Amino acid sequence: MGAETARPPIAPETTVGSLLAHYPELEASLLALSPAYGALKNPVLRRTVAKVATLRQVAKVGNVPLPTLINRLRADAGQAPASCGDEADETALERPDWADPALVARTYDARPVIDAGGHPMPQVMRDWAGLRPGEVYELVTPFLPEPLVALAAEKGYRAWSVREGSDLVRTYFARDETRR
Secondary structure, X not given: OOOOOOOOOOOOOOXXXXXXXXXXXXXXXXXXXXXXXXXXHOHHHHHOHHHHOEHHHHHHHHOOOHHHHHHHHHHHOOOOOOOOOOOOOHHHOOOOHHHOHHHEEEEEEOHHHHHOOOOOHHHHHHXXXXXXXXXXXXXXXXXXXXXXXXXXXXXXXEEEEEEEEOOEEEEEEEEOHHHO
């Protein structure tokens, strides 16, 4: 009997790339959970974001409760259900003072780029670099850009998102002056 590589359990911190590498048959299950996951068909996003985006982040992007996402994928993979903990929707939090639309210095609507199969990250990174203290950057996307929000935190920016429709999310970014 040949040695078979064990497939890892599906968990909130599993990346989409790892999930699809170990469970390619789950792509259809993922796509069925939210229209936002159709972006996985974009080869640029598949090569970039999928490698680092966790299922926890993807749940927010697709507006799917984390336990629903994880346990649907686990069931389709033949794994027992798992507890994912209490997941509060961060987009429901009250708008912070710094995310005032009146402070927006630049807005970038990334929907056309995403729809065309591109990735907004290079433009967003250039725009962040040009932000001055007290200025706010507004990013418009068709889904919650959770991987970019996580990257922003790593790079010293704060972020806050508001969903204004099934395919319209405004995310505000500003330098986190408390970290400087």
